[in-house]
Structures are given as structure tokens and as C-alpha cells.
Amino acid sequence: HDKLVTSIDWAPESNQLVTCSQDRNAYVWNFDLTTNKWKLTLVLLQINRAAIFVRWSPNENKFAVASVLSLNWHPNNVLLAAGCADFKARVFSAFIKGVDQKPPSSPWGDKLLFNTIYGEFSNDSGGWIHSVSFSPSGDALAFSGHDSQICIAYAGSGTQNVRTTGLPYLSLLWITEEKLIAAGYDCVPVLFEKQGQQWKFSKVIDVSKKKIATETTAFNRFHDWNSKGI
Numbered sequence: 001h002d003k004l005v006t007s008i009d010w011a012p013e014s015n016q017l018v019t020c021s022q023d024r025n026a027y028v029w030n031f032d033l034t035t036n037k038w039k040l041t042l043v044l045l046q047i048n049r050a051a052i053f054v055r056w057s058p059n060e061n062k063f064a065v066a067s068v069l070s071l072n073w074h075p076n077n078v079l080l081a082a083g084c085a086d087f088k089a090r091v092f093s094a095f096i097k098g099v100d101q102k103p104p105s106s107p108w109g110d111k112l113l114f115n116t117i118y119g120e121f122s123n124d125s126g127g128w129i130h131s132v133s134f135s136p137s138g139d140a141l142a143f144s145g146h147d148s149q150i151c152i153a154y155a156g157s158g159t160q161n162v163r164t165t166g167l168p169y170l171s172l173l174w175i176t177e178e179k180l181i182a183a184g185y186d187c188v189p190v191l192f193e194k195q196g197q198q199w200k201f202s203k204v205i206d207v208s209k210k211k212i213a214t215e216t217t218a219f220n221r222f223h224d225w226n227s228k229g230i
Contacts, residue, residue: 001019001021001023001025001027002021002023003021003022003023003050004021004022005019005020005021006020006021006022006050006051006052006053007019007020007051007052007053007054007065008054009054009055009056009063010056011056011060013060014060015030015031016028016029016030016056016060017029017038018054018056018063018065019054020045020051020052020053020054020065021050021051022050022051023050024045024047024048024049024050024051025042025043025044025045025051026042026043026045026051026054026063026065027040027041027042027043028040028041028043028063029041045065047067049067050067051065051066051067052066052067052068052069053065053066053068053069053070053071054071055071055072055073056073057073057077057094058073058075058077059077061077061099062094062096062099064080064094066082068082068083068084068085069083069084069085069128069129069130069131070082070083070129070130070131070132071083071132072132072133072134073134074091074106074108074134074138075134075136075137075138076103076104076106076138077100077103078093078094078095078100078103078112079091079092079093079094079103079106079108079112079118079134079138080092080093080094081132081133081134081141081143082132083128083129083130083131083132083143084128084129085128085129087122087123087126087127087128087129087145088120088121088122088129089120089121089122089129089132089141089143089151089153090117090119090120090121091108091117091118091119091120091141091155092115092116092117092118093109093112093113093114093115093116093118094114094115095112095113095114096114097114106138106139106155107139107154107155107156108138108155109155118155119141119153119155121141121143121151121153121159123143123145123147123149123151123161124149124161125147125149126145126147127145127146127147127148127149127168128145128146129143129144129145130144130145130146130168130169130170130171130184131143131144131169131170131171131172131182132172133172133173133174133180134174135174135177136174136176136177137177139154139155139177140152140153140154140177141153141154142172142174142180143172144168144169144170144172144182144184145168146168147168148163148164148165148166148167148168148169149161149162149163149164150162150164150169150172150180150182150192150199152180152194152199160198160199162192162199162200162201164190164201166184166185166186166190167184167185167186168184168185169182169183169184169185169190170183170184170185171183171184177194178193178194179191179192179193179194179202180192180193180199181205188204188205188206188207189204189205189206190202190203190204190205191203191204191205
């Protein structure tokens with residue numbers, strides 16, 4: 001690359017790396033055991049914007065790269081979620097004939113035609129979509145926006161939005177179908193849980209020990225404002 005490298009991903013089974021850059025290209029890196037060096041293969045993306053995010057598919061037989069803020073693959077190796085700067089989270093089909101086998105039926109649809117949108121979601125107050133993540137079964141899609149909301153979308157049954165009072169979340173990780181961890185500018189991971197039919201804030205996972213205050217009250221007030229971006 002001759003410009004800023006914006007994203008990197010590792011395929012653990014095949015031991016391959018893929019990188020993308022503002023130079024609008026991608027490289028696949030393979031480790032040569034005979035020379036103990038990484039050999040790279042240029043992938044011409046033929047896009048007119050910087051490549052921002054790249055991810056290997058679950059089967060590691062293809063990768064997705066785009067000018068979006070986040071990408072996440074469905075467990076079936078075909079559906080792909082993207083978090084975008086137009087306040088939308090979208091679910092696409094990335095089915096490639098001759099590469100992919102027809103996946104089993106899912107709530108997202110049966111005929112998964114390449115580059116077809118099978119879901120488009122937004123939060124109700126706007127904000128860039130920083131992270132998208134399919135649940136372990138792939139039936140639900142979680143996404144977080146710059147408005148500090150956590151949203152969980154189900155194909156054909158709408159979206160649940162969980163409002164929070166903290167700063168925006170940049171990363172999402174499913175633990176089970178009913179537990180989701182989020183982390184971001186607040187510097188601590190937070191647990192959200194599905195209770196009955198509703199998603200709710202559960203608890204802060206990493207609670208730091210309270211320090212003994214030795215500064216003045218005014219200093220503490222300004223420090224608190226600064227940490228919250230006020």
C-alpha cells in the first residue's frame with residue numbers, strides 16, 4: 001500500500017491476512033514457510049473511494065471490502081451486513097455462483113441474489129452506524145450508532161432500540177442469542193440482555209475502583225465534562 005491502511009483481517013484456518021487502504025486496493029497475504037516471509041497478492045478493487053473496512057467470510061473462501069464503517073458476515077457465508085455513514089444498517093446478499101452452495105432457508109429470505117438488499121434499518125434519531133453484528137444464529141442483527149443507541153433488528157419483525165445515556169459504542173459482540181456486549185467511548189464494556197420480548201441495559205461489566213478525590217470540586221466538574229465531550 002502507498003496510503004493509510006484502514007483495515008486488516010486474519011483468516012485463522014487458512015492463515016491468510018487481508019488488508020485494505022485509502023489507495024483503493026486490497027492485498028491478500030500468505031505466509032511462505034520456505035522463506036519465512038509473507039507473500040502478497042494485489043487485488044484491484046476498481047472502486048472510486050477509499051477502502052475502509054474488510055472482513056473474511058466465515059468459510060474463508062472470499063472477503064468483503066467496502067467504503068463503509070463496518071462489515072459483518074452472516075454464519076451462512078452468504079449474507080453480509082454493512083454499517084454506513086448515511087445512518088443505515090443494511091443486509092446484502094454476497095452469494096457467488098460457483099463459489100457458494102445454496103444456503104438453507106432463513107428469516108432473511110430464500111432466494112439470495114447477489115447484491116440484493118434483504119434488510120435496511122435505521123435508528124430513530126440518526127447517527128453514523130459504527131458497528132454491525134449478526135447473532136450466533138444469524139436471525140438477528142445488532143447495530144450501534146453515533147446517537148449512543150443499541151438497535152436489534154429481526155428480519156420481517158422490526159427493530160428494537162435501546163437508548164443509553166453514555167457515549168457512542170464502537171464495537172458489538174454477541175455472547176448468546178439473548179446477551180450482547182457493547183463497548184466504545186465510555187471506556188468500559190456494557191452488557192445488554194433480552195428480558196422477555198424486550199432488550200434492556202443490564203450492567204457495566206468492568207467497574208473501576210473509585211478513586212479518593214483529592215482535587216477541587218471545580219476541577220472534578222470540568223474533568224467530568226471533558227470525559228463526556230460536553
